[in-house]
Amino acid sequence: MESYFSGEFAHSLDEKGRLAIPAKFRGRFKEGAVVTRWLGECLAIWPAPEWTSLNDDIAKRPRTDPAATRFRHFLLAGAHEADPDGQGRLTLPSHLREYANLQNAAVVIGNSDHLEVWEPGRWRAELAKVQADIAGDLKDLGI
Amino acid sequence: MESYFSGEFAHSLDEKGRLAIPAKFRGRFKEGAVVTRWLGECLAIWPAPEWTSLNDDIAKRPRTDPAATRFRHFLLAGAHEADPDGQGRLTLPSHLREYANLQNAAVVIGNSDHLEVWEPGRWRAELAKVQADIAGDLKDLGI
DNA sequence: AACGGTTCCCCACCGTTCCCCACAATTCAC
C-alpha cells in the first residue's frame, strides 16, 4: 500500500466519461472518492478520508472571511462523490469535464494526498512552466 | 557495501526501456527504487528509504505555496516506483525517457545519495561546463 | 402502467508490462 500518491499515467476518457484510476492506487479509494475542481484548471480526486479532513479544515474558517467563502464555493460546489466501478473507473460529471477541458484523453498524476486529472495539453504547459522555474523554486524551498 | 554513490557507468537501454543498475549498487535497491525527473534534464534514482525522507519533506510544505506546488509537480508527478528485476534492471517509463532525451544509451553516475541517468551528449556538455567553472566554484565553496 | 433515457454492473478483448531463462563478454582468481 502506498502512503503518498505519485507518478504520471496517460489514460483515456471513454464516451461515457469514465476515467480509470491507476491500478496501484485503487485500494485507497475503497471507502469512496470525491472529485473536485482544483488549481490550474485541473480536477482533484480525493480518497474519502482525506476529503473529510480537508472539509473539516475548511469548515473551521470564519464564515465572515471572504477568501474562505470563495474557496468554499470553488471546492464544495464542484465536489462530486463517486464510488469506483468494478474495473476501478469513475464517471466524471460533465460540468467538471468542461471545467478541466477534458475530451478523450487525460493525464492522471499523483500529488501527495490526492490525484490530479489534467487535459494533456494543459499538463504539458504546466510541466514547461515548472521546468523553467525549478532552479529558483529549489532555492526558495531550501532543498 | 557503499555508503555513498560515486563513479560513472556507460550502459545501454534496450527496446523495452530497461536500464541496468551497476552491480556494486544493487544491494542498496533491495527495498525498492524510485526514478524521478532531476535538475539538468537528467533522471535521478533513489533507494526507497532516501526517497521516503525526501517525500516527507515535500508533503510538509503548505498547499498554498506556489513554489512547493511546482516542485511537487516536477518531482512527484515524475516519480516512478519500480523494483529491479532479477538482473538488477529497472524499466524507465516513456515520459521520463522523453524528459531526459534517452534513446539507446545512457550514462549512470553516482551522486552521494542518489544515482543520475544522463543522455551521453548531455553528460559530455555538463562535464565540459563543470571543468570550465571548477576553479571558481572551488573558491566560492571555500574548499 | 408503459415508455425512453440514463446510469450502473459485468464480461471480453488486447496491448503492455513483468518475470524468468539464456547467451556473451568482461573480470577475477588461481
Next chain:
DNA sequence: GTGAATTGTGGGGAACGGTGGGGAACCGTT
C-alpha cells in the same frame, strides 16, 4: 594463461491492467 564466476544484454511467455461494449436496473415522464 586458463578456467570460473560475475555482469550486462537479449528475448519469450505468462499475468495484469486499460479499454470498449452489451445488458439489466433505475429514474422521471407521459
